[in-house]
Amino acid sequence: MFTKLLPFSLFLIFLLITLCRSDEDWWKHAVFYQVYPRSFKDSNNDGNGDLSGVIEKLSHLKDAGVNGVWLSPIMKSPQVDAGYDISDYYAIDDLYGNMDDLKKLIEKAHEMGLKIILDFVPNHTSNEHQWFKESENKSDEYKDYYVWKDAKDDGSPPNNWISVFRGSAWKWSDKRKQFYLHHFAEQQPDLNYRNPKVREDMKKVLLYYLDLGADGFRVDAFPFVFEDEQFRDEPRTFKSSAGENDYGYLNHIYTNNLPETYDLLSEWRHLLDEYSKNHEGGARILMTEACADLEQVIRYYGNEDGSKLGAHFSFNFLFISDIHKNISTAHDIVRIIYSWQNALPSIFTSNWVLGNHDNRRIPTRLGVENIDSFNMLVQLLPGIAVTYNGEEFGQEDGEVTYEQGNDPSSRNRSIFESTSRDFERTPIHWDDTTNGGFNDGAKPWLPVSSKYKEVNLASQLDESKLSHYQIYKKLTQKRKEDPARIGSTDAWAISDDVVVLKRSIESKHIVLVFKLGWHGKMEEESVYIPSIKAKEATVALTSVNSAYKIGSIINPQQFKLQPHESLILDISS
Structure with a gap:
């Protein structure tokens, strides 16, 4: 009797192992969708998007084929820098609701099979945070929670470090009679991670939200968390034409990507892995933002042999930083694909990003006509696809004047058009009603684009008509097929203007081919698929045009x- 039951028992064990592994690996081929909450959906008509608005639109995200929903900052903040200046890590900002709203959002999302990723801002707090107030007053417990330095003998800042938002990275405190470091706005003092108490407090924050049900964190501005202990001046780059107050004026060898930074990330990865091991719900993940060179970005994943792990993935921004309309060619796109794939150790998972809250939207940056092509590219490349809200139906940048802008990095008329991040942060176009369906008519915090009448989600919901959104939905399903999910990857530029991507398993292939239409190449072009001998291919999906x-x-x-x-x-050969 025992011998008859044994095969079935082994089957059950195999099934349980498979299910557990699948739960742990849910993120490895996921579609992550970035919600910019203030611009997503305003449920109470006060001009600001909120958590209840996100809850209202979860069904859309499920319909679109999204797996993980990443929320830009929602913690309590004076909103000097769009919530990236946190004054209380344990409270939700009134703009977005309260902690009960977050709990409800997590619960509803989980019921629908969606994961919730929170934005975690560890490098700095608001100067209104109680920690900073105590530190500025030199209270014993918090005296060294931030990076403080004496002035030079002549009263000037301790060194030449420059803020990302221009000008000195040091701000004088009359109370403390010292300078404090701020890599961003002066209202965003940098925490001192050489203080073990700071590291412990930040672990407590992570655990608090894990206990609430968060499925992971996107870690903001992580390369900045450690600075040179000797506070040495940074060398010139000679690359910036914007002058000595511009961040690009210096080579940031003493303030970015220090070895200690990777060690701290490894501590946090261990924390999340242990939590995941001891709680149901699958892997809790870390996504790091690291605007650095390719080698440094890859290092945020961990050691090549897996002996020391960092982020589950570090954002691959190459399609943002290295591709430019009417400048780049098909060869540049293929080069990016292979440069990332060749640099990433095989034990790690690729990811592909086209846009976010800090960069112009895809249709604006790469051409309205090319939205389908680039969505197809990102969805069919191996690994993780990241979508910024609105990309799924082709929303363009909004129109924002200097007077209407909110971005602290561009509070200077001469640089507003070139540096402001307001344009990509304007409200989402849900339909063609008042304010694009963002709310019921209250003045939005940023203006709704005048294009909402023509480009909105509601106009693309008809499944019988091919639209950007219907294409996006078909893509999130297509990427689940084995050649796109686990197949080999080949890419070619068969001319300056035509890209071919092939995903293959044995004789089964999914092939993407698209023509950019850049550099004035507006003529029809003859195309072929390299390395394919078959004489027939089935058209599985097309662009709207x-x-x-x-x-x-x-x-x-x-x-x-x-x-x-x-x-x-779809090709069989």
Whole structure:
């Protein structure tokens, strides 16, 4: 009898192991969707998006095929820098609701199979945080919670370090009679991570939100958390034409990506891994923002042999930083794909990002006509796809004047148009009603774009019509198929203007081919798929402007593409 039951018992064990592993690995092929809460949905008509508005729109995210929802900062803040200046890590800002709203959001999301990722801002707090007030007053417990330094003999700042927001990174405190460090706005003093008490307090914050049900954290501005202990002047780069007050004027070898930074991240990874091991709900993950060179970004993943782990993934911003409309070519896109893939150790998971709250939206930056092509590219590349809210239906940047702007990094008329992040943060266009359906008519915190009548989600919900949103939905399903999920990856630039991406398992292939239409290349182009011998391919999906029909059969060795046209082909060979 025992021998008859044994195979079934082994099957059950295998099934349980498989299910557990799947739960732990949920993030490895996930679609992460960034919600910018203040601009997402205003449920109480006060002009600001809120957590109840996010709850209201969870069904949209589920419908779109999203797996993880990442919220930009929602903790209590004076909002000097859009919530990245936190005054209380254990409270939700009144703009967004309260802690009960967050609990409800997490509960509703989990019921729908969605994960919730919170923005965690560890480098600095608001100068209104109680820790800073105590530190400025030199109270025993908090005296060394921030980075304080004496002035030079002539009264000037301790060194030449420059803030990301321009000017000296040091601010004088009349109370304490010392300078404090701020890598961003002067209202954002940097915490001192060489103080073990600071590290312990920040671990407590992480554990608090894990206990609330958060599925992980996106860690903001992490390269800045440690500074040179000797506080040496940083050298010139000679790359910036903006002058000696510009952040790019210096090479930040003493304030970015110090070895201690990676050690701290490893501590936090261990904390989350242990928590995940001891609690149901799958892996809790860390996503790091590191605007650094490729080698440094990869280091945030951990050691190549896995002996020391860092973030589950560190954002790959190469499609943002290295691709420029009418400047870049198909060869540049392919170079980025291979440079990232070749640099990333095989034990780690790739990720691909097109936009976020700090960069112009895809249609604005890369062309309205190319939104489908780039969404296809990111969704079909191996690993994780990241979507910024509105990208799924092709929302462009909004129109914001200097007077209407809120971004502290651009409070200077001469640099507003080139540096302001307000344009990509304008409210989401849900429909063509008042304020694009963002609210019921109250003045939004940033103006709604005048384009909401033409470009909005509601106009693209008809499943019988091919639209940017319907294409996006089909993509999040297509990426679940095995060639896109675990297949090998090949990419080619078969001309300056045409990119081919092929995902393969044995004789089964999913192929993306698209024509940029840049550099004035507006003529039809003959196209072929390299390394494919088959004479037939099925059109699985097209861009909205394509003349090809889904389901039609074409010859992958010879077909035509129009400018801005993209096709996804299913091929067996």
